[in-house]
Amino acid sequence: MQITLKDIARMAGVAESTVSRALNNKKGVGEKTRKKIIKIAEENNYRPNQLARGLAANKTNMIAVVLSEMDSPGNIEIVKSLEEAAEADNYQIILCNTKNDPEKEKSYLSLLESNQVDGAVFIGGKLVGSHLLRASLDDNAIVLVNRLSEENFFTSVLTDxxxxxxxxxxxxxxxxxxxxxxxxxxxxxxxxxxxxxxxxxxxxxxxxxxxxxxxxxxxxxxxxxxxxxxxxxxxxxxxxxxxxxxxxxxxxxxxxxxxxxxxxxxxxxxxxxxxxxxxxxxxxxxxxxxxPSKELGRISFDYLLKLINDNLEGQQIKVLAPNxxxxxxxxxxxx
Amino acid sequence: MQITLKDIARMAGVAESTVSRALNNKKGVGEKTRKKIIKIAEENNYRPNQLARGLAANKTNMIAVVLSEMDSPGNIEIVKSLEEAAEADNYQIILCNTKNDPEKEKSYLSLLESNQVDGAVFIGGKLVGSHLLRASLDDNAIVLVNRLSEENFFTSVLTDxxxxxxxxxxxxxxxxxxxxxxxxxxxxxxxxxxxxxxxxxxxxxxxxxxxxxxxxxxxxxxxxxxxxxxxxxxxxxxxxxxxxxxxxxxxxxxxxxxxxxxxxxxxxxxxxxxxxxxxxxxxxxxxxxxxPSKELGRISFDYLLKLINDNLEGQQIKVLAPNxxxxxxxxxxxx
DNA sequence: TTTATTTTCGCAAGCGCTTGCGTAATGTGG
DNA sequence: CCACATTACGCAAGCGCTTGCGAAAATAAA
Known part of the structure; x- marks a missing residue:
């Protein structure tokens, strides 16, 4: 049986909301109670259920990395640096390999649509599904890497x-x-x-x-x-x-x-x-x-994060020259 | 705004539960209503919120793939075949790169503990965190690939x-x-x-x-x-x-x-x-x-799937000889 | 037609968390 | 010591879905 917020609340003798606020470093809870709650949570190895959290807060801290091909070392390198950047900001990466199949790409898009991820970066691949992407662009955070869309519409980071x-x-x-x-x-x-x-x-x-x-x-x-x-x-x-x-x-x-x-x-x-x-x-x-694989990965995550947090004004395009x-x-x- | 189960239910003039059952191919809904519901859902491009679904059903259809190192082509190959197997069974893969850092491995374990994934496969890595793994083995589906634990306790698939x-x-x-x-x-x-x-x-x-x-x-x-x-x-x-x-x-x-x-x-x-x-x-x-990278990936996913579905009796160990x-x-x- | 059986569906609770709002507790100045 | 402003906390609704249970409807048996 999993130990829940409610359990911690009961043990600490406070309300669930207080526990939530304490554990998430939000204000509105006294220093002493906060300490106490954190202590109890640690002692009991409490792990917030991310699904519940995501559902309530509408945020999953996961991003999809949609890869046109996994055989390219450069792409792997991009994924690695993305992973690193993501981890630093407490994001998880969902790996999606399309093998250049637009249908697969389409199906992975539903990760976004179904709220399973907060954003997605597409590495490589043809422009084919561009209309599709646009369609899904209700309010989704999407960054393109090494991929040109005809409408030049997405935030992208490109090799020149x-x-x-x-x-x-x-x-x-x-x-x-x-x-x-x-x-x-x-x-x-x-x-x-x-x-x-x-x-x-x-x-x-x-x-x-x-x-x-x-x-x-x-x-x-x-x-x-x-x-x-x-x-x-x-x-x-x-x-x-x-x-x-x-x-x-x-x-x-x-x-x-x-x-x-x-x-x-x-x-x-x-x-x-x-x-x-x-x-x-x-x-x-x-x-x-x-x-510049490392930069491609890092910058694309930066952009994505900003998009997710609505901190990116308009479309951004970063172009990096290869050596x-x-x-x-x-x-x-x-x- | 996302379109939800409730919306579909309203449009179809039925209860949410009926829509849920219809869309999940569960019995208890007539053929005609089912058809109608599916049609409406498709027309409206309805995507179930996976978080809500996961929370309610206690199932995420995601697995963590914890990689000791991403630079090895063999490991990438394993991941590829895992991804393929997973995709066929409608599972998503969360990529976790530990770079052989036991601390990172530990932190990724919380994906399991926090219900974010249904299971995890660990590729390579030292045995160090073995006690740790065991600790987390409340009821978690874990498969080890090319990794020996001293207690010989986990279901594993190994290269000989x-x-x-x-x-x-x-x-x-x-x-x-x-x-x-x-x-x-x-x-x-x-x-x-x-x-x-x-x-x-x-x-x-x-x-x-x-x-x-x-x-x-x-x-x-x-x-x-x-x-x-x-x-x-x-x-x-x-x-x-x-x-x-x-x-x-x-x-x-x-x-x-x-x-x-x-x-x-x-x-x-x-x-x-x-x-x-x-x-x-x-x-x-x-x-x-x-x-035998391909087999390692495929078999480990098979095992994991069975573990998740409680179809695996006891610990399994598969040993594959290299050529x-x-x-x-x-x-x-x-x- | 009546009764028994099965099928179809709605109700409502609940998954574990977040968050706005109101009230109680604490602190400040006069 | 009182009025007032802050701060600390609890209440309860709600995120979007699943599922057990009971009622209604449809079908089969008598």
Missing amino acids: YSIGIYKAVNHLLEQNYNNIALVCGSRNNLIEEEKISGYFNAYQEAGFKADQNLIFETDSSRQGGYNAFLEIIKNDSVPDAFISTKELTTIGLVEAIKTGGFFIPDDFAVVGYGDNILTSIIEPPLTVLSE LIIRDSSISKYN | YSIGIYKAVNHLLEQNYNNIALVCGSRNNLIEEEKISGYFNAYQEAGFKADQNLIFETDSSRQGGYNAFLEIIKNDSVPDAFISTKELTTIGLVEAIKTGGFFIPDDFAVVGYGDNILTSIIEPPLTVLSE LIIRDSSISKYN
């Missing part, structure tokens, strides 16, 4: 892929690679258009013109990267460098190159995505765009 | 490290490596003793005698593996092979070996831990013990 790719292209051009292939995700995702625009901008600014045919769409898996390479080298104009814009495709791409008997960076330069354990152990040491970390894979020998 | 290491040693001996170092975690964890016993068993059975000095304790990080190597080669008797028993130490170990200018398997054979993306991209291709996946890193050239 455009500038990231721009940097990467620039760097490769400087290294005298000028046939640069871009491996990205399906263009029905606005995020991918961002990348492409960065690509074109860099080319244009350098006075070269970019080749549409060097842009390859593939899914975000390791296999996707692998296949991308096989496709690309069928091309008329074979590139001399690759920029991979997802973590796992980076791995697959490198594998494909090496399996094909080619060398990095001698045959192809590579700029990968994500400064994580994967890209740190692969050979050769990989030049990568490093996503280009230069290693061997993109350093031309003939330089 | 003993047989795993046994296989690894055997294999290495067959390859004529007979100075095998074992890199494991701190021996204050029973799990580690398991590993060591497998190590000794294999040696004994083969008629060799094992060298205590070749057993190295280190923390489970990449750096831990790296340092382990540096320590080990200071030894009088330098080993010719390594068995690393954690995922990240495996990575660090290999890095240290390569950084030291040594070659695998020429200078040292290596058997690593975990058949994951990390060990699949590292070079050379690594012989590993493959943990030895043989690749280049342990194949002697002089064979």
Whole structure:
């Protein structure tokens, strides 16, 4: 049998309301009674029933973290820092893995609608369900991470892929690679258009013109990267460098190159995505765009918390630029 | 404003209880009224308030997954399959990352005590808080994964490290490596003793005698593996092979070996831990013990579900043997 | 048709907590 | 010592749902 507020109240010889106020540090209870109540509560290892509390106060101290994919180390990193931030503010995290399935995402939305969580952050994923999200936006706290909605309507924290790719292209051009292939995700995702625009901008600014045919769409898996390479080298104009814009495709791409008997960076330069354990152990040491995962997590929780507490005026958008970390894979020998 | 049971009841012209029964597929409501109620509920996008439901029914359909560390791909894999299993049974997962901090674990336990979750699975971690766990075992559903408690008291699903290491040693001996170092975690964890016993068993059975000095304790990080190597080669008797028993130490170990200018398997054979993306991209291709992560997740949820529903008679312990996946890193050239 | 049986449904209590409001207790100044 | 302002506390309603129980309605048996 669980021990309840009522029990504590009886033991302390006060009313339930007094116990509640005492334990929640609210004013309206004398210092002596408060001490007494706290003591009794501790002695009896009293744990407030969070459901009851949530029901009464309309607050659960839980947030949903809706993840488009759990295989990406970067996403895990974001979750970790979110968890840390949440814990510090006494929030729990509900993990929701959608595997990029809009239906699942929809179903997880009902966590919000059913009052099970105070807010939700969506990490990655396509924009598809955007209308859906909006629909649910009665008064719900929602933050988007690395996800662009067409209406540009949600509070979001984003990696600036455009500038990231721009940097990467620039760097490769400087290294005298000028046939640069871009491996990205399906263009029905606005995020991918961002990348492409960065690509074109860099080319244009350098006075070269970019080749549409060097842009390859593939899914975000390791296999996707692998296949991308096989496709690309069928091309008329074979590139001399690759920029991979997802973590796992980076791995697959490198594998494909090496399996094909080619060398990095001698045959192809590579700029990968994500400064994580994967890209740190692969050979050769990989030049990568490093996503600010920790910040993404932390800031998104900050925003969410403010939204929950109605402390956020209007929509906020934070854009964080990725770093280009230069290693061997993109350093031309003939330089 | 949220739409409630009462609203639906009013719209349908029935009592709240009838709506509740209709929507929960309980008997005691006619087919026609049920249809009508469901229709109305759907039209109005009604979402039952899970807190209220949980409070009334004493059931939250949430479970806590308490993770000792989030950096291990194997653990993430377990969580993934847990999530999948849970989702199929309409359970949500609360992610709790303890970073091996017993205090945090303790605090997460209150999720159980405060009725916020119906059960909890603990993945990894030391036994430290075992008394604590027991204390909380009023009537709580708890499953342990890859964690040994001294009292052997909890329903658990375990990887059989003993047989795993046994296989690894055997294999290495067959390859004529007979100075095998074992890199494991701190021996204050029973799990580690398991590993060591497998190590000794294999040696004994083969008629060799094992060298205590070749057993190295280190923390489970990449750096831990790296340092382990540096320590080990200071030894009088330098080993010719390594068995690393954690995922990240495996990575660090290999890095240290390569950084030291040594070659695998020429200078040292290596058997690593975990058949994951990390060990699949590292070079050379690594012989590993493959943990049955998917099963660990699935089975632990099965157990937990039964515990929650009081369908589990007594304590259950499931032990799963890891596979030895043989690749280049342990194949002697002089064979 | 009448009685017995089953099914359908409403009533009301209760899950454990929070919170507005009113009253009793305490403290302050004259 | 009294009037007044504070502060400390209890009362009771209410959060949105579930569920046991009894009454009414529908169905089956006699």
